[in-house]
Amino acid sequence: AHNTLVRGMNITNSTASDGYLHWNDLLIDISPFAWANIGVSAAIGVSVLGAAWGIFVTGSSLVGAAIKAPRIRSKNLISVIFCEAVAIYGVIMAIILETKAGTPPPQFMVPGLEGVYKLSFSGYGIFAAGLVVGLSNLCCGICVGIVGSSCALSDAQNPALFVKILVVEIFGSALGLFGVIVGIIMTAGCSFQDTR
Amino acid sequence: MAGDMMTFNIKDGFMEAVCRGFRSGLLNTTDYSNICQCDCLDDVKQQLACTDYGDFLSNEHPPIATTTIAEKSTDKLVQEFNWVRSQSTAPLTKFLDYIRYSYMIDNVILVITGTMHDRDPHELLEKCHPLGLFDSLASLCAATKTSELFQLVLVDTPLAPYFSEAVTDADLDELNIEIIRNTLYKAYLEDFYKFCTAMGGATAEVMGDILKFEADRRAINITINSFGTDLTKDDRAKLLPSFGFLYPEGLTRLEQAEDFQGVRDACECYGPYRNIFADVGYSSEKSLEDAFFEFEVAQNRLAFEQQFHYGVFYAFVKLKEQEIRNIVWIAECIQQDQKSRINQYIPIF
Numbered sequence: 429a430h431n432t433l434v435r436g437m438n439i440t441n442s443t444a445s446d447g448y449l450h451w452n453d454l455l456i457d458i459s460p461f462a463w464a465n466i467g468v469s470a471a472i473g474v475s476v477l478g479a480a481w482g483i484f485v486t487g488s489s490l491v492g493a494a495i496k497a498p499r500i501r502s503k504n505l506i507s508v509i510f511c512e513a514v515a516i517y518g519v520i521m522a523i524i525l526e527t528k529a530g531t532p533p534p535q536f537m538v539p540g541l542e543g544v545y546k547l548s549f550s551g552y553g554i555f556a557a558g559l560v561v562g563l564s565n566l567c568c569g570i571c572v573g574i575v576g577s578s579c580a581l582s583d584a585q586n587p588a589l590f591v592k593i594l595v596v597e598i599f600g601s602a603l604g605l606f607g608v609i610v611g612i613i614m615t616a617g618c619s620f621q622d623t624r
Numbered sequence: 625m626a627g628d629m630m631t632f633n634i635k636d637g638f639m640e641a642v643c644r645g646f647r648s649g650l651l652n653t654t655d656y657s658n659i660c661q662c663d664c665l666d667d668v669k670q671q672l673a674c675t676d677y678g679d680f681l682s683n684e685h686p687p688i689a690t691t692t693i694a695e696k697s698t699d700k701l702v703q704e705f706n707w708v709r710s711q712s713t714a715p716l717t718k719f720l721d722y723i724r725y726s727y728m729i730d731n732v733i734l735v736i737t738g739t740m741h742d743r744d745p746h747e748l749l750e751k752c753h754p755l756g757l758f759d760s761l762a763s764l765c766a767a768t769k770t771s772e773l774f775q776l777v778l779v780d781t782p783l784a785p786y787f788s789e790a791v792t793d794a795d796l797d798e799l800n801i802e803i804i805r806n807t808l809y810k811a812y813l814e815d816f817y818k819f820c821t822a823m824g825g826a827t828a829e830v831m832g833d834i835l836k837f838e839a840d841r842r843a844i845n846i847t848i849n850s851f852g853t854d855l856t857k858d859d860r861a862k863l864l865p866s867f868g869f870l871y872p873e874g875l876t877r878l879e880q881a882e883d884f885q886g887v888r889d890a891c892e893c894y895g896p897y898r899n900i901f902a903d904v905g906y907s908s909e910k911s912l913e914d915a916f917f918e919f920e921v922a923q924n925r926l927a928f929e930q931q932f933h934y935g936v937f938y939a940f941v942k943l944k945e946q947e948i949r950n951i952v953w954i955a956e957c958i959q960q961d962q963k964s965r966i967n968q969y970i971p972i973f
Contacts, residue, residue: 488637489637491638495645574630577931580641
């Protein structure tokens with residue numbers, strides 16, 4: 429039965445059948461599938477939050493500044509593209525994580541304790557990777573957005589500043605990449621498909 | 625505060641960018657040197673047509689007067705300000721209204737003084753600053769006592785809270801009108817300062833500095849102007865704003881000052897003012913007023929160094945006004961053929 433699948437991890441010998449006695453019992457009883465899917469949703473959801481935040485911060489300044497300095501319109505769309513890249517990192521990671529989490533095969537049986545360990549490991553791993561990617565993309569998106577806004581305003585004032593501030597943005601967008609790299613490494617050994 | 629950077633653009637990002645666009649239209653040193661080299665006001669008009677001003681004078685019949693230039697430039701500023709204000713949302717709208725209140729106070733005092741000297745109301749209304757116009761301004765011409773003023777007209781305007789200290793039953797004469805003006809302005813400045821500090825973040829920082837200087841400048845001017853009049857020291861003390869870089873020690877010393885040297889000593893405690901008074905030496909050409917304008921321009925210029933705050937709107941209005949003063953000064957020098965003094969305008973950028 430489902431409960432025995434996970435209660436194998438429960439080593440406190442608590443035999444109460446109608447409630448949880450410790451926090452540990454509750455947390456252990458959360459299914460690894462739940463952890464994994466929350467991780468996937470964090471990866472895409474929080475990344476898109478960061479990207480959208482960055483785009484509106486940049487976009488409002490860009491629209492205003494372009495009134496008096498129309499030449500900045502096309503060049504400064506690069507800032508918006510950097511923010512969009514953050515959302516794309518989130519999508520890519522969410523797809524990768526989802527293929528790892530995936531649908532368990534129909535004859536899903538877990539013989540022995542090692543299968544349970546592997547399931548838990550995968551569940552926690554995918555959850556954490558989703559958080560890593562989501563939060564790093566959130567910060568990256570906001571950072572690139574604020575710098576992009578300053579970039580648009582400075583470019584309108586003095587065209588020589590554009591490339592210099594773009595360098596700052598490039599460094600900022602590397603933050604999202606860090607999250608993706610770490611997330612991929614974390615979930616290298618995670619899988620729900622093969623737990624034998 | 626970090627939070628400012630992330631959320632400012634939700635409501636005010638567009639307006640700030642537009643304001644900075646206006647700022648880049650301010651005349652720079654090349655424009656000024658071009659205008660200074662003109663021989664007549666028509667040349668000035670042509671030079672201004674190449675700048676952000678465009679053909680704002682194109683409908684005027686030659687010969688153009690300097691007053692027309694001043695009027696049309698102010699119109700341009702008012703247009704830009706009203707456009708920004710109509711697009712803004714709270715709390716930016718409230719902030720922009722605060723900028724207007726100082727002009728409203730000036731207009732109210734102008735109308736009262738004019739009425740006292742029996743001037744024509746229409747003439748008075750034409751002289752009012754366009755940024756400070758409000759609906760019931762014309763009915764001020766009918767009032768004779770301050771209590772009437774307040775109860776009949778001003779209680780409905782945004783200036784009402786500033787009048788509580790100024791309402792007396794005394795008749796309106798020269799001295800009292802100046803006292804009313806300064807009491808109003810003191811209440812307005814303190815209210816504005818409270819509003820800006822309540823906003824927090826970069827706005828509080830930038831506007832705090834600018835308003836503190838404004839308060840000190842008022843205090844120094846009131847003190848200097850009161851030498852030789854009937855104003856007692858106690859009355860003078862009541863007119864000085866209760867904030868600023870000089871507050872509280874410098875202000876107590878200012879209250880005791882009896883001559884210009886006393887004012888100078890009172891300001892010794894604050895570095896930048898010491899420098900200002902050092903510039904305004906005993907025989908130099910620069911007056912205290914010019915030195916204050918220069919300092920104000922420097923502070924307003926600094927406001928543009930930070931992003932995501934409201935100080936840029938205030939700074940833009942003040943810098944534009946200074947630019948209008950500069951253009952009128954240059955035009956007057958050209959018209960009166962006093963080219964030697966033409967470089968005494970205050971460059972902005």
